[in-house]
Amino acid sequence: MDPVHPPASSPRKERRILIALCGVTGAGKTTFVAKASGRKDLKIGYDVDPCTQEPQMVEFKLECKKDDNDPSDEREIVLIDTPGFDDDTRSDVEILELIAAWMAKRDMMKEQLLDGLIFLHPITHNRVGGSEWNRTRLLEKILGRHAYKRVIIATTMWDDLSNPEAAEKRVEGRTRAGGVWYEMKSKGAQVLKHKNNAQSAHSIIRNIVYKADKYGKMEPLLHTELKKYKGRVVRTSAGKELRRQLEEAIDQIRKDLDALEENCPKVDEDTSKRANPEYVAWRKEVRELEKRLHLKEQQLKRLNGLTVRIIKRLLSTLFGM
Secondary structure (H helix, E strand, O other), rough: HHHHHHHOOOOOOOOEEEEEEEOOOOOOHHEEEHHOOOHHHHHOOOOOOOOOOEEEEEEEEEEOOOOOOOOOOOEEEEEEEEOOOOOOOOOOHHHHHHHHHHHHHHHHHHOOOEEEEEEEEOOOOOOHHHHHHHHHHHHHHHHHHHHHHHEEEEEHHHHOOOOHHHHHHHHHHHOOOOOHHHHHOOHHHHHEEOOOOHHHHHHHHHHHHHHHHHHEEOOOOOHHHHHOOOOOOHHHHHHHHHHHHHHHHHHHHHHHHHHHHHEEEEEOOOOOHHHHHHHHHHHHHHHHHHHHHHHHHHHHHHHHHHEHHHHHHHHHHHHOO
């Protein structure tokens, strides 16, 4: 069970608010940053190559007073656009490595902690598959339960829907007991709709600001555990969860290979295997599984050997240190 962490600093109005954005590639993280900041120069990848190769920071000022009659309450907002999990170009191990590297860098530079996190999810994803469960569990292990009340789950892509009512039911299904977001929501996370405009983005950000004023800053569980376990990523809750997912995937691939081996097509002695379409298709499937198995085993090996000491070697190339 996660320890209950008090706020890293006493709740007070911080002028500089750090907010991390996360979500799958294509969830609209960079678009959200562009809408919120008014920046026109941000690279946005529409399901092509992901633009975000490492956490990127965009700063802008935002008026955060709660009522028109209140005095001005302008804050300096820093949005941190992170790489997307489930990235076709990099494994989840590499993404976790990047996040741990970023945390190590901020710890080395004694920079301030996060004020909150916005988890963007495209509502066009209508089914909750195993990969979404795995990504959400991994995010929970990175954050820790103590951080959920500083989290906003922002659903995106509402403009792309022909049936908004069906999408509302998807949200209900994800937040009810047994749903993929239930754990986070039941511990204080908010679920809000992002309407793909500046006003909506600012409203979501202000909610994070008000949470920061109430609860203080957050220290992700991964950050705490990296220090506790002397940089051994695999000993952290996030590392253990990712190892479980990899071991489960490896076990399933091996079972699939065994099943294929048992169903190898019979080929007459007088017939070349290459001339038998059924055998050729079978052999292709075996090779694909063997390739996936090797890849997962290499990822597990990399995770098991990953330490902050190794991560810090990346900082000179990743962050110019």
